[in-house]
Amino acid sequence: MPLDPRIADVTDRIRERSRPLRRRYLDRIARARAEGPQRAHLDCGNQAHAYAATGPDKSRLAEGRAPNLGIVTAYNDMLSAHRPYEDYPRLIREAARRAGGTAQVAGGVPAMCDGVTQGRPGMELSLFSRDAIALAAAVALSHDTFDAALFLGVCDKIVPGLVMAAATFGHLPAVFVPAGPMPSGLPNDEKAAVRKRFAEGRATRDELMAAEMASYHGPGTCTFYGTANTNQMLMELMGLHLPGASFVNPGTPLRDALTAAAAERALAITALGNDWRPAGHVLDERAFVNGIVGLMATGGSTNLVLHLPAMARAAGILLEPADFAAIAAAVPLMARVYPNGLADVNHFHAAGGLQFLIAELLEAGLVHADAVTVVGDGLHAYTREPCLRDGALHWTDGPRQSLNDRILRPVADPFQPTGGLVHLSGNLGSAVIKTSAVAPDRQRIEAPARVFHSQEAVRAAFREGRLDGDAVVVVRFQGPRANGMPELHGLTPILSVLQDRGHRIALVTDGRMSGASGKVPAAIHVSPEAAAGGPLARLRDGDPVVLDACTGRLEALCDLSEREPAQPDLSASAEGLGRELFGLFRRAVGPATEGASAILPPLTEPA
Incomplete structure (x- = not known):
């Protein structure tokens, strides 16, 4: 062909x-x-x-x-x-x-x-x-x-x-x-259900541990x-x-x-x-x-x-x-x-x-x-x-027909006509969203921003009942220059619970999500990152934000240009558990759009 x-x-x-x-x-x-x-x-x-x-x-x-x-x-x-x-x-x-x-x-x-x-x-x-x-x-x-x-x-x-x-x-x-x-061990959907119950306080740590050990066995x-x-x-x-x-x-x-x-x-x-x-x-x-x-x-x-x-x-x-x-x-x-x-x-x-x-x-x-x-x-x-x-x-x-069309389908009869990834852009920067597990009616979210600087701050807001409504949860200063760009997979159970309660929920971050990120729409790898002066640093609680995977749009519906960027204290990420040895990497790292590497040569032509 x-x-x-x-x-x-x-x-x-x-x-x-x-x-x-x-x-x-x-x-x-x-x-x-x-x-x-x-x-x-x-x-x-x-x-x-x-x-x-x-x-x-x-x-x-x-x-x-x-x-x-x-x-x-x-x-x-x-x-x-x-x-x-x-x-x-x-x-x-x-x-x-x-x-x-x-x-x-x-x-x-x-x-x-x-x-x-x-x-x-x-x-x-x-x-x-x-x-x-x-x-x-x-x-x-x-x-x-x-x-x-x-x-x-x-x-x-x-x-x-x-x-x-x-x-x-x-x-x-x-x-x-x-x-x-x-x-194969414990089915992944059963493990995910126990994680969600634990996030809501409806499962004990012993039950959570048993599920995890039965999955990773x-x-x-x-x-x-x-x-x-x-x-x-x-x-x-x-x-x-x-x-x-x-x-x-x-x-x-x-x-x-x-x-x-x-x-x-x-x-x-x-x-x-x-x-x-x-x-x-x-x-x-x-x-x-x-x-x-x-x-x-x-x-x-x-x-x-x-x-x-x-x-x-x-x-x-x-x-x-x-x-x-x-x-x-x-x-x-x-x-x-x-x-x-x-x-x-x-x-x-x-x-x-x-x-x-x-x-x-x-x-x-x-x-x-x-x-x-x-x-x-x-x-x-x-x-x-x-x-x-x-x-x-x-x-x-190898086989020329799928042996289970609930798992694997031919090009002529796919699960959806386009791939499971969409590039987003707008006045908040460039980002990517994985849509293959996101329901079609969740691929466009317009809601007020709720702005946080750590996963723990999101967890605290959830525990205290301060995340009870439609929201675009923004977790910024999670990019490679700020703190090495950690995955924020720990937020998945919380955001899933909020979505299951009927709220319109999305995540926007300059950090990463796990490779197993799923049904909650998440605009990730936002670049330029907040620590490099990116637009996320100018966003405030309550600003209306649109994440639209159908049109590739990521925008704040307000003018950010006159605002001063937030300047949080990032010193806690500079030391402990070997992080002090990676200061050179944080200072030298390139943007997410170029692979976020600290060791590759610059893209400019040699003089």
């Missing part, structure tokens, strides 16, 4: 605006390839340090003729999604040896869990952890003794940070190796369709996973076979062979457009609207909010996965999953079929799903 002209136009605009930056980036990759891995040029002392602990691989490494894989791992056993990675290095080393290569753990990167830090001071490090992950991965790969890299990571900031590092070392092939979701990714699982979808749509790898449960023979196959594939696409597929060539404008298409078709996490521009910039590509809006207008919503429906990712996978979805998008011309991937054959390879036959890994054609 020819590429849809709307998708072609967006891609052309991205390619044209990125041309100077992308050219310099590709030139850098070419120079790095020409130089080759430096282990061949190390003196004996350097090599002895690099290979001292490699045991049976030592002689092969010293010869320098066989490809060597660098493993960058986000393993820890506090994150359920990353617990399975404990055994991956052993599996990868064994697979590499069988294939005639070697593998070493190049280094580890931090991996924090937003589910643990929600509403706590540690959440103010969450977004900046993405940049810290990219920096840590760069240190790991800086030894320059690798021919390809395997990246082990799943969750919210981890995958975007690892992609930024993979792009920076764009001359190296990069294969991302997932861990898979935990098996074992190794693997959380099963709702938040940022972690949206990341996994992206890695397939962008050609960095093996086909069908995203949602295979951990601790299964198929999961182990896919991990071994990832190592074998990485060895096959190094510059030492005849099929060099470096990360910088995979991560072109087609890959990022395909990823955004997948984001819209599945109603994925709003966090990726923040992360994708940062990931793209690391590869010399410039994404703008208008690109997301244009793609959303062209792509139908094909999936209903919690919080956009009752199903979890295991149910989505069983209904046909990404293989059905990608086949539909290809047939409709909504994705670039010719995008470079780590496996070849463009995106068509990702319509095939893995299976084991007599213990050997094979790929077979």
Whole structure:
């Protein structure tokens, strides 16, 4: 099927605006390839340090003729999604040896869990952890003794940070190796109902704890369709996973076979062979457009609207909010996965999953079929799903019909005709709203502003009965410069209760919501942020505000121009739990519209 002209136009605009930056980036990759891995040029002392602990691989490494894989791992056993990675290095080393290569753990990167830090001071490090992950991965790969890299990571900031590092070392092939979701536990709608009852004082903490533990119950990714699982979808749509790898449960023979196959594939696409597929060539404008298409078709996490521009910039590509809006207008919503429906990712996978979805998008011309991937054959390879036959890994054609149309639908019969994300703009700035779970009659809210400077202040107003009526709840000074742009997921139960009481409720913030944000309309990532003098800093209680997802409008129905901006005391966010170490990040961070990164080079041309 020819590429849809709307998708072609967006891609052309991205390619044209990125041309100077992308050219310099590709030139850098070419120079790095020409130089080759430096282990061949190390003196004996350097090599002895690099290979001292490699045991049976030592002689092969010293010869320098066989490809060597660098493993960058986000393993820890506090994150359920990353617990399975404990055994991956052993599996990868064994697979590499069988294939005639070697593998070493190049280094580890931090991996924090937003589910643990929600509403706590540690959440103010969450977004900046993405940049810290990219920096840590760069240190790991800086030894320059690798021919390809395997990246082990799943969750919210981890995958975007690892992609930024993979792009920076764009001359190296990069294969991302997932861990898979935990098996289904307590249904997400039941868990959400207990959270709402607890917010109203109608459930005990013991009841809340029992529900949470029944939902998050074992190794693997959380099963709702938040940022972690949206990341996994992206890695397939962008050609960095093996086909069908995203949602295979951990601790299964198929999961182990896919991990071994990832190592074998990485060895096959190094510059030492005849099929060099470096990360910088995979991560072109087609890959990022395909990823955004997948984001819209599945109603994925709003966090990726923040992360994708940062990931793209690391590869010399410039994404703008208008690109997301244009793609959303062209792509139908094909999936209903919690919080956009009752199903979890295991149910989505069983209904046909990404293989059905990608086949539909290809047939409709909504994705670039010719995008470079780590496996070849463009995106068509990702319509095939893995299976084991007599213990050997094979790929077979995936389903061409949905096995449950309450979860997954074809392009011709979608849940809604446009994607689940809308770009908003007006005199309050630029923002994004996720609409895939918001009822149509809630997609336009006009109500008085109720202005707060923290989640706790909103909670206090709720407990005291001061939030009992129609309101646009404004939580400002939550942007990256103010306090690191924490997620405000703790507000979801409160706002849901108010909406269920019949009030017209919306949220407007320069902070983030969880990737699992749902049925309450929320204009998030407002830019410029209040701490940078943005219009939110001039808003007052009672000002009439319109949030209209149907027309893309976010406006205060009053004149803000003559007002002095609020100047709150933000010193409490400057220290404690490591926040004092991130002052440089808060001072250097760019706007949300450019990815809110503190480490990427400026967009201006060099003098």
